[in-house]
Amino acid sequence: MPLTAKRPTRWSWRALLPWGVGVLPLLCGLAVMRWQTEQELQASSLATAREVGVHVEAILDSLSSAAHHLLPKAGLPCDEVQLALRIEVTRNAFVRSTNLFDHDRLYCTSLFGDFDEPVNASDYTNGQLWLMNGNSVTPGQALLVYRVNQESRGDRGAITTVDGRHLLTALHLIGADNLVKVHVGNHWMGSDGQVHDGKPPLAATAATQYASTRYPFDVHAGYEEGRQAALMRSRYPALLSLLLMLGLAAGAACRWQIRRASSSRGELDRALDADEFVPYFQPVVRKGDYRWAGVEVLMRWQHPREGLVRPDLFIPYAEHSGQIVAMTRALMLHTAQALAPHAALLEDGFHVGINITADHCRDLGLLDDCQTFLQHFPPGRVVLTLELTERKLIEPTPVTLELFEKLHAMGVMIALDDFGTGQSSLNYLRQFQVDYLKIDQSFVAMIGGDALSQHILDTIIELSAKLGLGIVAEGVETEVQRDYLARHEVDFQQGYLFARPMPADELLLALAAQPGSPQLPPGNGPEIMRG
């Protein structure tokens, strides 16, 4: 179908749908990738937290073992136990210092020997662990302190410490790309090695936690903001580009389909508004004198850019979209306006054939169109003949039957077009009160051909005679065909042999030129005569 006239873009669903279709595969793919990377980061985060946790537990095992060795010595004089304290520091890789306390005062340390400093059990989580921000020996440097007291005396026991750098090494080596934090009571240490107060902040991505069941600490892990997007970009670059291309292709295909459908419909609507559908007329001659007894009205599209467009290029779409009803109404009006002022040129009972389709038979609207058409002419001057095609099946519903009954009552004739080519020709004959059969041009073309084809043509002619129907032969191109049809008493003939479809001006000119025809009133003739 030819297309023209660009219309202003409107943000309707037609404009938005291709974007939606294009974005959909991308969104679905991104959702799957997001879910997958989320699972992956979560699993890796949990594994890191657990690994760091297990390592810290191993360090604490070392502190606990040293502390428990020294525990029975708590309360003994410092010069008696000092060597034992130093031996534990030497024997345990992670132990930085060992200490004994009595009456809640630190009285002996591996570094200084005799010492005196208060020990407050409440500084320790569960009375056991304290993450300190340094002590008097190494101020500002993280220190994890383990405390254990004798079962019988809560104010007497042993204290061992580990340097925060051991924890830091674990955080850096195990959780290299992870934001891992060791949390003890109201203090925590991150990969900056500093001890902070309070609870550690949750990581933006895949925040997980490992809580030790053996010591009162937990490990928080997770990733910084944007980690997931970065992982998706690095993991799925090929898939992302594929999805992008798929989305583009789907969006473009959808846009093309919508434009095709909407532009065809919109284009027909525009042409209808601009009155671009015009009638062409092909004469139908009667047997005997071959005088023009009527015309078949054939639609043409006077397209502003493409010129005159043949009906087979747009009628099928118009029939499919249902726009054919409005187009036929406009065509009938044009026909009436072109012929009515020159009705004197038409002999009484002049046949005007209009093609209709199944869409016209869905309601009784066609009655008004026919009525309006006939009102343009003096009574009895024209006989309106509706030509039914079988391109869409016409159902014999109560509405259709009522329509045909009322059309007949109005004097409108019904012809079956292209008779013999469709599957329902005979059914139509039974179901609807038909007046004429139009033999399809393919049968007329068989004249002079093989015997079987000719038999089929003869049978159609006989059938119409037996049913008392008028018969019109279409597509008569040769004198042999004309004479054969005349010998077989075919009532009317139509074809290039007599005349090709022509515009109204030419038709009126030719009608006026027929012998015995009244002349057109001066100044009232068709364009072609006046020019």
Ligand SMILES: Nc1nc2c(ncn2[C@@H]2O[C@@H]3COP(=O)(O)O[C@H]4[C@@H](O)[C@H](n5cnc6c(=O)[nH]c(N)nc65)O[C@@H]4COP(=O)(O)O[C@H]3[C@H]2O)c(=O)[nH]1
């Ligand atoms: N080869 C050959 N062809 C001949 C000869 N005599 C006439 N024809 C062509 O045969 C077609 C006859 O019309 P149709 O069977 O109703 O077939 C029509 C009809 O089914 C449809 N059509 C045309 N106008 C309308 C309309 O207003 N409404 C509907 N629904 N369909 C229409 O389009 C079809 C084609 O129309 P056209 O192109 O005008 O083609 C016309 C006409 O030009 C001949 O001797 N030899």
